[in-house]
Amino acid sequence: MGHGGDVIAELTTDHQEVEDFFKEIEGLPSGDSRRKDCADKVTIELVRHSVAEEAYLYPAVREHLPDGDALADKELEDHAAAERIMKDLEGCDADDPKFDSLINKLMTEIREHIAEEEGILFPRMRAMCSAETLSELGDKVRTAKKTAPTRPHPSAPDKPPANKLLAPGVGLVDRLRDMMSGRGKD
Template sequence: MGHGGNVIEELKSDHREVETMFGRIQTMTGRGQELRDLVDEVTIELVRHSVAEEQYLYPAVREHVQGGDRLADKEIEDHRRVEEILKKLEQMDTVDAQMRPLLQQLQLEVSSHVKDEEDNLFPMLARACTAELLDDLGDKIRRAKSMAPTRPHPSAPSSPAASKLLAPGVGLVDRARDFVSGRGKS
């Protein structure tokens, strides 16, 4: 979280980080606390990333990219599906027979989303925006991730205004719960 650079560099770095986590999950043979810790780590990163994109990236896409409303709506729908999977994983015991198939589904959803953003959305945004705007968006994304929730809240509003208003408070509660439980400390 917080890699530096413009919005595209920042988000691509997040994507590589999550891909590395998925790789660690795939090679993991156990189903105990080590798997729970890694699933929690992936969840934290994906939730923060999604909230930041919904607050700043997709409004910029709507404003600056031709056909941006359609593109942003599609990406937000991708996030909704991922968040629903994350919520199920959060409530699931690591020995549950459905955990591995659900993790595979999550990886497929995230991989498809990442490919779409990197192959289509990011190049369009780069062509439509100035370097200064992309740098400013990178700063905003980093700030948003630092205050974002760390747990999935699939029923939370996804509009940028609602997210900017509610996410810091929800994020504070999530981080307090994480601190008390030790979640995300691995």
């Protein structure tokens, strides 16, 4: 969840963790309950990651990149689409006929999003921002992930200041639900 380094290193490590979960899911047979467990874990990580990006990375993209508004808006659209898929996935067990279709759709969406961020957005941020700015953003992202929600909330605000105000409270409720249900545990 918190890896250290600047914002790009932090988020790239998150991306690798998500890919590791995807590979684990792909390595399990259809209908295996462990696929649902992995899907829950990847959802937890993706939601925390997305909330942190929405709170800190995308406002910085708007501020530092000449076409930052358009880039940030595209990233937010990607997050919204993934969050709707995760919400649908949340209600499916691994043996549900919709599960495989939804998890495959999520993996495709997220892999495309990661490729765009790592191939376009991150290099541009590295070129336009000081090392100090990227480091400060990394600290903010790590802090945000600690209190972020762990479940998809497609109708929640995705732009500051509302997202920064609401996310910690929603995150607390989500973590309590996870603790009571055992969701996301090994």
